[in-house]
Amino acid sequence: MIGGYLITILITIVIYAILAHSLNIITGQAGQISLGHAAFFGIGAYTAAMLYTEAGFPFWIDVPLAAFVAGLIGALLGIPCLRVRDDFLAITTMGINFVVEAVFLYIPFFGGAMGIGGISLPNWFGREMTKAEYFLLILIVFVVLLLLDRWLGRSWIGLAWASIREDEQAAGAMGVDVVRFKVFAFILGSMIAGLAGGFYAHFLTFIMPQNFGFGQSIVILCMVVFGGIGTRWGPVVGAIILGVLPEVFRPIMEYRTLVYGLLLLAMMRFQPGGLLGSESILTNVLRRLIYRWSGCRVSL
Amino acid sequence: MIVLEVTELSKEFDGLRALDGVSFKAEDGEILGIIGPNGAGKTTLFNLISGIYPPSGGEINFQGKSILGMKPHQISRLGVGRTFQIVRPFQNLDVETNVLVAYGHRCYPSLWNSTRPFRQRPILEEVEILIEKAGLQPYAKQLAKNLPLGFKKRLEIARALALRPRLLLLDEPSAGLRFEESVRLMDLIRQVRDQGIGILLIEHNMQVVMDLCWRIVVLDHGSKIAEGSPDEIRSNPLVIQAYLGKEA
Numbered sequence: 141m142i143g144g145y146l147i148t149i150l151i152t153i154v155i156y157a158i159l160a161h162s163l164n165i166i167t168g169q170a171g172q173i174s175l176g177h178a179a180f181f182g183i184g185a186y187t188a189a190m191l192y193t194e195a196g197f198p199f200w201i202d203v204p205l206a207a208f209v210a211g212l213i214g215a216l217l218g219i220p221c222l223r224v225r226d227d228f229l230a231i232t233t234m235g236i237n238f239v240v241e242a243v244f245l246y247i248p249f250f251g252g253a254m255g256i257g258g259i260s261l262p263n264w265f266g267r268e269m270t271k272a273e274y275f276l277l278i279l280i281v282f283v284v285l286l287l288l289d290r291w292l293g294r295s296w297i298g299l300a301w302a303s304i305r306e307d308e309q310a311a312g313a314m315g316v317d318v319v320r321f322k323v324f325a326f327i328l329g330s331m332i333a334g335l336a337g338g339f340y341a342h343f344l345t346f347i348m349p350q351n352f353g354f355g356q357s358i359v360i361l362c363m364v365v366f367g368g369i370g371t372r373w374g375p376v377v378g379a380i381i382l383g384v385l386p387e388v389f390r391p392i393m394e395y396r397t398l399v400y401g402l403l404l405l406a407m408m409r410f411q412p413g414g415l416l417g418s419e420s421i422l423t424n425v426l427r428r429l430i431y432r433w434s435g436c437r438v439s440l
Numbered sequence: 441m442i443v444l445e446v447t448e449l450s451k452e453f454d455g456l457r458a459l460d461g462v463s464f465k466a467e468d469g470e471i472l473g474i475i476g477p478n479g480a481g482k483t484t485l486f487n488l489i490s491g492i493y494p495p496s497g498g499e500i501n502f503q504g505k506s507i508l509g510m511k512p513h514q515i516s517r518l519g520v521g522r523t524f525q526i527v528r529p530f531q532n533l534d535v536e537t538n539v540l541v542a543y544g545h546r547c548y549p550s551l552w553n554s555t556r557p558f559r560q561r562p563i564l565e566e567v568e569i570l571i572e573k574a575g576l577q578p579y580a581k582q583l584a585k586n587l588p589l590g591f592k593k594r595l596e597i598a599r600a601l602a603l604r605p606r607l608l609l610l611d612e613p614s615a616g617l618r619f620e621e622s623v624r625l626m627d628l629i630r631q632v633r634d635q636g637i638g639i640l641l642i643e644h645n646m647q648v649v650m651d652l653c654w655r656i657v658v659l660d661h662g663s664k665i666a667e668g669s670p671d672e673i674r675s676n677p678l679v680i681q682a683y684l685g686k687e688a
Contacts, residue, residue, distance in 0.1 A: 296547040296554040303541040306530035312512035313490060313522050314544025315603060324551070 147271045153383040154278050155340050160363040160375035161416030162332035167361070168370035169298065171305025172222060173230045176237030177360050180330040182352025184210040184337025186244060189256040197261030205337035207241060210334020211327050218326035222319060225308075237354050244349035255348035259341050276361055278339050285332060289372060305370070326415055351371035362400075366407055368423075377415055442504075443468045443607050444489070449454045449498035449630040451484055451662075457483040460662040461498070468606060468638040468659055471629065473653035475643065475673075477682055480659040482642045483525055486609045489640075490522050491515040501608060517545050521600030522609035525642075527592045529584035536580045539567045542602035567602065574598035574628060590621035597628060614645045626652060650674075659680065 163177045184206040191202035221232045242263070244250045261269045262277075292298050300321045303311035312318050341347050363382050368374025382400070389399055411420050444466040451459040459481040466472045474482050488495045491512040500507050517523075521542075530538050542560055543566070549554040570616060571580050574594040579587060584595060593613055596623050600608055614622035614628065633639055643649045649656060650670045658666040658673060658683040666673055673679055 194494050222677060284680065294557045294559065296544045296556060296558050297551075299537070299541055299544055299558050300554065302533060302537070303530055306532060307513075307528050310524070310528040310530065311541070313524075314542040314599065315516045315548055317511075317513045318539065319547055321548075347582050389498070420534075 144271065147275055149384070149387055151278065151343055154275065154282055155336050156360070156363060156383045157283050157376045157379035158278070158285060158314050158339070159333055159360050160367070160379045161289065162329045162336065163360050164364050164369065164375045165289070165332070166325050166329035168364060168375070169293070169305065170301040170322055172322055172325065173226065174233040174326075174329075174357075175230050175354070175361065176235070176357050177275075177329070177333055178352045178354070179212045179233075179237040179240035180214055180321065180333035181337045181340070181356065181360075182240055182244060182349070183213055183330075184334025185341040185347050185352065186250060186256070186337070187334065187427065188338035189341045190250075190257050192342070193256060193258050203342070206338035206341075207331045207335040210337065211312055211331035214330025214334075215323065215327045218323050218330070222322045222326060226301040234354060234357075237352075237357050241349050244352065246250055248438065250349075255346060257346040259345045259347070261342055261345075269319050274343065277428075281335070281339075283437035284374065286376075290406035293372065297321065297324070308404075346410070363402060365414060366404065368416035368420065371414065371416045371418075374414050374416040381415075441468055442466070443502065444483075444640070445499075445501040445635075446489070446537075447499040447501075448487060449485070449500065450496045451481070451488055451493070452496045452524050459488070460526065462659065462664045463498075464657050464663070464664065464667060466607070466638050466640060469633060469636045470654055471633050471639040471641050471652045473641050473643060473649045473656040473670075474659065475649055475656060476659035476665075479661075480682075481662040482659055483611060484662075485659070486522060486640070486642065489515075489609060490520060504645060513545075513548070516603055517549070519604060519606040520609065521603045521605035521607070523593065523596040523600060523613060525611040525615070527589065527596055528593050529587075529595050531585035532583060534581050534583050535571060535576050535587070535598075536564075537566060538584055538595055539570055539599050539602045542599045543602055544637075553615070558642055569597045570601055573601075573631070580602055590617050591616070591623065593625060594628060597625075597632070601632065605637055607640070608632060609640045609642075611642045612644060613641070614643060614648050622648065 158228060159177070159181055162404045166172050166174050187209040188202045188206040191197040192199065217236055221229060224232060245253055261274055263269070267402060300316045301311070301315050303314060304318055304321055308318050359382070363378035366376025366382060367376065385400065389395070407414070411417065413420050415422050417423065442465050447463050449459055449462045450457070462485065466620070474485065476482055483632045487493055489500055491510050491514070493604060502518060502520060505625060507518065530541060543563060544558060547556065571577055574597060576594055576598060579591060584592060587595065610629065614623055617625065622645070629639065629652060641649070641652060653670060656668065656670060657664055658679050665682060666676045666677045668676070
């Protein structure tokens, strides 16, 4: 069997990958910057935690509900927010993050600074899941989400998102209902973040408001940007690399953020499109290798 | 048939009157020129017709129905295509995909229809015809940002045609083009007109206007100062005054 430490890291990475993927729908595909994505991650985690500990719902019901509630709140907040653009949207979403974190922190109903404990891994076949089984479960969910992403990317919805990302005014003049497609991306991204939150709460068994602060939003955004914003696999690669890094740099704990920052700076300077961006070194190498092996040119 | 009827249209920006009671009609299958000095309100007129902002007063009828208060995507779906004074193709999408975006206007109203794949054979074939018509065939797979200006302008027209428009608003199509490029673009515009599409043409190049248009509307400081055939416009003292200033 795989060791407990390794499995913990693997689960964390898959949860981050789901999160990065969900932000990529909003920021990468529809082009709407969000600096408050952890808010929806938190809403999902708190919904699942409260339903589980207070109302006694099982994992299999509370996690889908977590996604639903996060999507609902995403819709309520997204509809007014998405009317503003670029830098204003960045500030607004950041504000949402602070408000949501404060609600968890200061309203006793949500457990305050102590957070919520007593959550556990899901039960199946009359016993609690092992961590390895849990890992497989969320991995399968993630693969399904990637397939969904591929399907959407090839649909008119994906095309509408691309046009909005490129030029909102021109998109509107081409019959694309800009507000509606933006809100749809926001709801979908929030739902998937809520789902990740539910998984996270049941894995950690104990959640606190600080897990869902502005810093967390930036970490998620970094994963997306680092791996390649708007690409399908970039956010996954970003989640893996930036998820593993803190573990690798554990001996130099104090300098972790420094290394992290330098890495991002280097990316911005040399590979602004991200590791898997359309013009990046890695993408070109992969393209060439695939061409050599299979003889056909692919667009990555 | 009258495709567009604009009545007493006005637009104020914070007290500045950009457009002041402008009225005219446009028929299908004709090219109506809109000319006037800089700041006369020509682009404002286009932005009002295409719904980018609401007018302060007046009425806009498209094919006999009011389109007042509609959003740009609703107006474009009805069949009003436009190009932009400063070109706005989807820079990081290829030519084919640019045209496909507009082609989807029939799917976007329903979220369910929008989940269908957009690369389907019959659609791609129609898009290819549009691209060919615009003379962009060799560039179908090129990103829009890599095209020279003249081709970007053609792309904008091809994209607007994918809406199956009854009315096309062209905002300075020949601006910034070399002579040969603008001649080719004029050919394209004539072809479009011959399909029975009504065209409003904003243009500074008088050669182009006089060649293409049967009728011309002249705007100055937000008001219509003249309307008529190219010959009438050429000899209209008010127009000459607007362009050259009053005699001392």
